[in-house]
Amino acid sequence: MSEITTETLPEARALSTLDALESESIHIIREVVAEFERPVLLFSGGKDSVVVLHLAAKAFWPAKVPFPVLHVDTGHNFPEVIDFRDRTVERLGLRLEVAAVQDYLDDGRLQERADGTRNPLQTQPLLDAIAAGRHDAVFGGARRDEDKARAKERILSLRDEFGQWDPRNQRPELWDLYNGRHTVGQHVRAFPISNWTELDVWRYIEREGIELPPLYYAHEREVYRRDGMWRAVSEVSPARADEAIERRVVRYRTVGDMSCTGAVESDAASVADVVREVATSTLTERGATRADDRISEAAMEDRKKDGYF
Amino acid sequence: MGDALFRFATAGSVDDGKSTLVGRLLHDSKAILADQLESVARTSAERGFGGEPGAIDFALLTDGLRAEREQGITIDVAYRYFATGRRSFILADCPGHVQYTRNMVTGATTADAVVVLVDARKGVLEQTRRHLAVVQLLRVPHVIVAVNKIDLLDYSESAFTRVADEVTALTRELGLPEAHVIPVSALAGDNIVERSANTPWYAGPALLELLEALPSLDELETELEALRMPVQLVVRPQGALAPDVADPEAFRDYRAFAGRIASGTVRVGDAVQVFPGGATTTVVGIDAGPVELASASAPQSVSLRLADEIDAARGAVIAASGSLPEPRRELDASVFQLDPRPLVPGARVLVKTGTSTVQALVTAVHGRRDLGTLALEPADRLDANDIGQVALKLAAELPVEPYADHRRAGAFLVIHPQDGATLAAAIVTPPVASAADTPIRTTTTEGAAA
Numbered sequence: 001m002s003e004i005t006t007e008t009l010p011e012a013r014a015l016s017t018l019d020a021l022e023s024e025s026i027h028i029i030r031e032v033v034a035e036f037e038r039p040v041l042l043f044s045g046g047k048d049s050v051v052v053l054h055l056a057a058k059a060f061w062p063a064k065v066p067f068p069v070l071h072v073d074t075g076h077n078f079p080e081v082i083d084f085r086d087r088t089v090e091r092l093g094l095r096l097e098v099a100a101v102q103d104y105l106d107d108g109r110l111q112e113r114a115d116g117t118r119n120p121l122q123t124q125p126l127l128d129a130i131a132a133g134r135h136d137a138v139f140g141g142a143r144r145d146e147d148k149a150r151a152k153e154r155i156l157s158l159r160d161e162f163g164q165w166d167p168r169n170q171r172p173e174l175w176d177l178y179n180g181r182h183t184v185g186q187h188v189r190a191f192p193i194s195n196w197t198e199l200d201v202w203r204y205i206e207r208e209g210i211e212l213p214p215l216y217y218a219h220e221r222e223v224y225r226r227d228g229m230w231r232a233v234s235e236v237s238p239a240r241a242d243e244a245i246e247r248r249v250v251r252y253r254t255v256g257d258m259s260c261t262g263a264v265e266s267d268a269a270s271v272a273d274v275v276r277e278v279a280t281s282t283l284t285e286r287g288a289t290r291a292d293d294r295i296s297e298a299a300m301e302d303r304k305k306d307g308y309f
Numbered sequence: 310m311g312d313a314l315f316r317f318a319t320a321g322s323v324d325d326g327k328s329t330l331v332g333r334l335l336h337d338s339k340a341i342l343a344d345q346l347e348s349v350a351r352t353s354a355e356r357g358f359g360g361e362p363g364a365i366d367f368a369l370l371t372d373g374l375r376a377e378r379e380q381g382i383t384i385d386v387a388y389r390y391f392a393t394g395r396r397s398f399i400l401a402d403c404p405g406h407v408q409y410t411r412n413m414v415t416g417a418t419t420a421d422a423v424v425v426l427v428d429a430r431k432g433v434l435e436q437t438r439r440h441l442a443v444v445q446l447l448r449v450p451h452v453i454v455a456v457n458k459i460d461l462l463d464y465s466e467s468a469f470t471r472v473a474d475e476v477t478a479l480t481r482e483l484g485l486p487e488a489h490v491i492p493v494s495a496l497a498g499d500n501i502v503e504r505s506a507n508t509p510w511y512a513g514p515a516l517l518e519l520l521e522a523l524p525s526l527d528e529l530e531t532e533l534e535a536l537r538m539p540v541q542l543v544v545r546p547q548g549a550l551a552p553d554v555a556d557p558e559a560f561r562d563y564r565a566f567a568g569r570i571a572s573g574t575v576r577v578g579d580a581v582q583v584f585p586g587g588a589t590t591t592v593v594g595i596d597a598g599p600v601e602l603a604s605a606s607a608p609q610s611v612s613l614r615l616a617d618e619i620d621a622a623r624g625a626v627i628a629a630s631g632s633l634p635e636p637r638r639e640l641d642a643s644v645f646q647l648d649p650r651p652l653v654p655g656a657r658v659l660v661k662t663g664t665s666t667v668q669a670l671v672t673a674v675h676g677r678r679d680l681g682t683l684a685l686e687p688a689d690r691l692d693a694n695d696i697g698q699v700a701l702k703l704a705a706e707l708p709v710e711p712y713a714d715h716r717r718a719g720a721f722l723v724i725h726p727q728d729g730a731t732l733a734a735a736i737v738t739p740p741v742a743s744a745a746d747t748p749i750r751t752t753t754t755e756g757a758a759a
Contacts, residue, residue: 015527015609017397020314026610027569030541034623034664058598059567059610062560063546093552144388151387167385172411172647174734175418175720176569176608177661181729195399197390283344 018204025052025192026059027176028155029139032190033059033066035180036137039190040097040130043069043088045081045213046255048141050088051201052192054210056139057092068095070133072126074118075102076236076257084213099129116236117260127163130187137180137188145197146285155194161185198253198285199278206271218251218269229262253278253285315525318401318416318449320409321426322436326457330426330495331389331402332367337502338517340391367495386415395521405436410694413443414645414734418720421525422451424516429459429468429492433475438483439680445483446643446683446696446736448713451523452480452488455516459508460494466510483683491516527608530716534607535632536573536581537718539663540566540625544612554599565596565612566627571663571717573629575613576604580630583619584708589630591616607717624665626708634718636706641675641740643712644699644723646691648732652699652723653690658732660703662721668704669723675699675741685741691733698741712736 015023029052032039041056043049056065071085089096101121104110110121130138144151154170156178171179180188193201205212223230223246224239230250231237237259239245250263251274268277321327335341341349353366389400401416403409417423423444427437444452454476462468473490480488491500492508493516499505500515514522544565550557575581579592594614595602605611613627626633646652656671675698677688691697712719723733 015314015606016312017314017392020608023569023608023610027541027608030567030610031664034542057551060544060551061596061598061612062551062554062563063544064549064551066549091553145390148387151389152385170385171731172415172734174415174722174731175717177720177722179661179722179724179729179731181659181724183728195388195390197392197397199392200397 018200018207021193021196021200022055022058022204024176024195025055028178028190028192029056029059031178032137032139032156032180032188032192036188038133038135039067039137039139040133040135041065041067041069041139042126042141043071043085043096044141044255045071045077045085045088046141047201047205047212047216048143048193050141050210050212051196051204052139052141053088053092054208055192064093067139068097068133070097070099070126070129070135070138072122072129073098073100073102074122074257075100075105076118076259078213078215078232078255078258080215081213081255084211088211097129097133099125101125117257119257119260123163130163131161135187136182137190139190139192141193142191143196143198143201144194153191153194155191156180157189157191158182159187159189163187199275202271202275202278206275213255215252215255215263217271217274218249218267220247220249221263222246223248223250223263227262230265231262232258234258313396313525313528314399315396315421315520315523316399316401316419317422317424317520318403318413318420319424319426320403320405320413320416320440321457322405322428322434325405325426325428326495327402327405327426329367330424330455330457330493330501331400333495333498333501334400334517335389335391336367337498338391338393340389386412393517393521398520405440409436409439410443410645410696411647413440414447414647417443417447417449418734420449422453422520422523423449424453424455426455426457427472427476429456429462429472432472433479435681438479441479441483441485442678442680442683443645443696445485446645448716450486450526450529452485453516453519454488454490455493455495456490457493457495459492460497460499464492464499464507466508469508469511489513489519491519526716527606530572530607534572534715536575536579536627536629537571537715538566538568538575538611538613538627539571539665540621540623540627541568541664542623543567543621563614564618565594565614566621566625567610567612568627568664569610570605570607572607572715574604574606575611575627575629577602581613581615582628582630582633583615583621584626584628584633584636585706586620587633588617588619590619624663626663628708634708634710636708638703638706639672639700640703640709641698641700641738642721642735643678643738644691644697645734646693646695646697646732647734648725648730649693650725650732651690651692652697652733657726659724659726660701660707660721660735661724662707662709663718665705665707666724667707668726670702671699672702673700698738699735709737711739713738 101118142150154173222233224243251266252263268274319327387402391398403412403416425440456469456472469492476488476490492511493500499507502517504515544567577592582589592613593616595605596612654671654674658669659666660669674689676685677695677697679686710718719737721735722731723735725732
């Protein structure tokens with residue numbers, strides 16, 4: 001940091017939408033780090049948590065991100081995503097905590113569901129990992145535009161020792177003053193990109209050159225049709241006898257378990273292609289790709305009340 | 310896609326058609342996608358909505374929780390997102406009937422504009438007055454009054470003019486800036502996105518046109534105000550440098566004050582003053598992550614490097630040199646009581662403003678505002694949804710300023726010291742004489758906040 005000539009540096013101007021959102025998110029991340037003892041970031045390798053991690057790196061640069069990341073591993077992850085997770089943690093010098101659903105199935109604390117999906121089984125391992133790490137704040141990449149129940153969630157959301165969300169009894173959120181006070185046993189879920197839309201996320205990924213797991217971009221894959229979605233052929237999501245397996249060019253709009261996430265047919269091979277595709281899409285990302293949210297109109301609300309994100 | 314961000318809140322009384330207006334705005338600006346529309350159309354048909362087949366109950370688009378759909382009410386502030394060619398919008402949808410002040414206050418604190426709905430057949434109601442009183446106290450820059458259901462009055466100009474005159478009289482009485490009054494039908498879509506042929510006598514813009522054109526709060530204020538930046542934390546990597554920093558040696562002694570600029574602009578080379586202590590130094594660097602900036606303005610998040618080793622931590626405020634206000638321990642405030650437990654004189658609370666949280670004592674309740682007239686009337690406690698005037702004594706000096714001069718330096722939360730609940734939103738005001746000329750009572754200790 002030697003002599004600085006300011007003539008070549010960018011000048012202040014009216015903030016663009018992305019700059020305004022970035023500024024708000026960095027403010028939130030710094031507030032949580034300043035006011036809590038042991039924050040952790042829930043990191044799945046999905047685009048939203050990748051963006052939160054990128055924002056955290058900017059918030060504390062040139063210092064390292066001052067908290068670990070936690071992955072709830074259902075055992076049904078896409079291998080490309082696990083590989084991406086491990087490379088990211090290595091690149092940023094982070095500590096990775098893993099809560100494995102498989103451990104709970106092996107010793108009988110949880111039982112496999114009849115439909116074979118493991119997404120609903122994440123809540124218990126998540127809450128145990130929060131307690132074991134004594135984490136008083138848990139960052140997540142949830143956005144309010146994803147779902148009607150999430151539209152009502154606060155940026156800082158207080159949870160009791162069962163991780164429960166009580167939508168009728170939330171703290172009012174005023175100005176940009178976040179109240180993170182909590183008592184023993186309570187923790188706070190913090191959602192720094194609450195106000196971002198799917199398109200904002202993609203435009204930001206494009207602007208910042210953020211790397212994502214490759215399955216967000218068009219690739220050829222063996223798939224079969226179920227519930228109006230293209231599902232990947234894998235050990236944990238085999239096709240039934242009556243489901244024809246085809247090779248198609250697809251990409252994923254959300255990345256969850258192989259057993260509940262559908263792909264969309266797409267030839268968007270680059271981030272610029274994806275931005276164009278998302279801008280003109282006529283389906284929501286969850287409606288297009290998530291079997292877990294199709295169960296009922298209040299599926300997300302019910303899972304949130306039980307301590308899910 | 311729109312490049313600038315604009316935040317607005319919607320408010321209305323029960324049955325004003327607010328959910329329908331929000332649904333219409335989202336639908337007509339193409340923010341509702343096919344699967345959402347299909348789900349709403351299915352539910353509308355199941356419930357026998359409307360006379361015509363295929364009619365959609367737009368209110369269903371915005372009711373998020375099961376209880377809301379079952380009871381046909383809206384419980385809590387919901388946030389919606391849409392964009393036009395000119396702007397991206399964040400809409401805080403504030404329900405009118407349950408805890409209306411709490412919801413209105415929540416929506417108004419971050420809003421660049423508030424859209425208040427009035428039923429053309431009913432005109433200005435008690436709750437309209439209350440909503441506009443909150444808007445006035447919180448100084449939301451733009452007020453839009455949508456006179457809804459004009460279709461039910463056969464698009465009558467005289468009916469609209471009658472309501473518009475009432476609104477104008479009310480905004481004058483409350484000391485509000487002039488409101489933009491628009492005749493609309495949320496159900497039929499008149500003057501929501503495009504100007505309607507049904508109201509040829511109305512020469513003004515459609516609602517969305519107006520929202521695209523009004524300047525945002527930061528556009529209005531940034532140029533005018535002196536620099537303030539509350540320090541969130543000090544970035545000092547020492548041993549814990551990010552592994553991807555290219556030249557570690559250059560950052561060994563890096564030390565910068567991280568925060569979000571609350572007002573004004575900072576430039577490299579500017580003289581600044583730091584609270585507490587008031588020491589003066591010079592800004593030698595402005596960092597936004599690894600990018601160095603020549604200048605930055607509210608509401609950007611940055612890290613400031615200073616020429617001198619200043620002993621400052623979280624809670625410090627960096628201000629333009631010579632502009633730092635006199636720190637205060639005693640202040641008067643307008644309080645928006647949100648918690649059901651009443652606020653009483655003698656209550657011990659926490660005050661959070663900027664990045665400081667200090668203990669405080671409520672030394673007096675001066676009175677409660679009549680929300681019809683904003684006049685202060687005698688009261689010795691503030692109940693939920695009351696707006697009142699109190700005096701506070703802080704356990705430590707803070708550089709607070711009147712909210713009217715400086716939004717972010719004059720806004721604070723009142724927090725319960727034990728359970729951490731947000732009891733009230735509050736703004737610093739000039740000293741106010743007590744409504745009743747009675748001595749301050751300090752004996753009352755009812756309510757858990759006492």
